[in-house]
Amino acid sequence: MKWFARWAKHKVAEGAVPIHIGIIMDGNGRWAKKRGLPRSAGHRAGANNLKTIAEYCGSIGVKYLTAYAFSTENWKRPKEEVDAIMDLLLQYLRDVDQLAGKNVVVRVIGDRSALSEEINREIDHVWEYTKDNTGLVMNIALNYGSRDELVHGMRVLAERVRRGELAPEDITEQMVSDSLYTAGQPDPDLIIRPSGELRLSNFLLWQGAYSELWFSNTNWPDFTTGQLAEAIAAYQTRSRRFGGV
Numbered sequence: 001m002k003w004f005a006r007w008a009k010h011k012v013a014e015g016a017v018p019i020h021i022g023i024i025m026d027g028n029g030r031w032a033k034k035r036g037l038p039r040s041a042g043h044r045a046g047a048n049n050l051k052t053i054a055e056y057c058g059s060i061g062v063k064y065l066t067a068y069a070f071s072t073e074n075w076k077r078p079k080e081e082v083d084a085i086m087d088l089l090l091q092y093l094r095d096v097d098q099l100a101g102k103n104v105v106v107r108v109i110g111d112r113s114a115l116s117e118e119i120n121r122e123i124d125h126v127w128e129y130t131k132d133n134t135g136l137v138m139n140i141a142l143n144y145g146s147r148d149e150l151v152h153g154m155r156v157l158a159e160r161v162r163r164g165e166l167a168p169e170d171i172t173e174q175m176v177s178d179s180l181y182t183a184g185q186p187d188p189d190l191i192i193r194p195s196g197e198l199r200l201s202n203f204l205l206w207q208g209a210y211s212e213l214w215f216s217n218t219n220w221p222d223f224t225t226g227q228l229a230e231a232i233a234a235y236q237t238r239s240r241r242f243g244g245v
C-alpha cells in the first residue's frame with residue numbers, strides 16, 4: 001500500500017480523506033479522575049488536544065472539523081464545571097492568533113443567545129479575524145444540540161410560511177439543511193466518539209444521516225493523531241452507498 005508522507009508522525013493511507021469530520025470530545029472527566037485531578041483539568045487537556053487534532057486535520061486535507069464542546073444539556077452540570085468550560089472556551093477563542101497562524105477558519109455553531117456577552121464578542125471577533133483564511137474550517141459546537149438546532153430551523157421556515165413566501169409542500173430537504181447552523185457546509189463523512197460511549201448524544205443528527213461512525217475507548221485528552229489516522233483508514237474501507245446498492 002502506498003502512503004502519503006504528509007504528516008511526520010502518522011501517515012494517512014492513500015484514499016479519500018473525509019472532507020468533514022465530527023468529533024464528540026468525550027471522556028475528559030474520566031481522564032482527570034484517573035489522575036486524581038479536578039474535572040476542569042480534563043477539559044483543559046481536552047481543549048489542548050483539539051488544537052493538535054485540528055492541526056493534523058488541516059495537514060492531511062480535511063476541510064471541515066466540527067468539535068462538540070458544550071451541549072444544550074451540559075448546563076445541568078455543576079456551575080463550577082460549566083464556568084470552567086466557558087473560561088476555557090474564552091481562552092481558546094482568544095488564542096485566535098495561534099489558530100489563524102494555522103490558516104484555520106473558526107466558527108461557532110449553536111444557540112448563542114444563552115452565552116455571555118464576553119463570549120459572544122470573542123466569537124464575532126474570531127470569525128472576523130479568520131474568515132478569509134483558506135485552510136480547515138473548525139466549527140466549535142457550543143450550546144449546541146441537534147434537536148434545538150432543528151427547532152430553530154423549523155421556526156425560520158415556519159415564519160416564511162406564515163409570511164406567505166413559502167408553501168409547506170414546497171419545503172425540501174435542502175431548505176431544512178440550509179436552515180441549520182451548518183448551512184452551506186457538507187455533511188460530516190465521519191463522526192468519531194472516543195471514551196467508549198456508543199451514542200450520538202444529540203450531535204449532528206440531521207447532518208449525520210449517512211456519516212460513518214467510529215468509536216474508540218480512549219478518553220479524548222489521550223486521543224492521538226495516530227488514532228485519527230486509524231479512524232480514517234477504517235473509514236476508507238467502508239462502502240458508502242447512501243441507501244443505494
Ligand code: FPP
Pocket residue numbers: 025026027028029030031043044046047050067068069070071074085088089092140
Ligand atoms: C465530555 O467529557 C466533554 C465535555 C462536555 C466538554 C468538552 C469540552 C472541552 C474539550 C473543553 C472546551 C472546548 C474547547 C473547544 C475549548 P465529560 O466531561 O462528559 O467526560 P466524562 O464522560 O469522562 O465525565
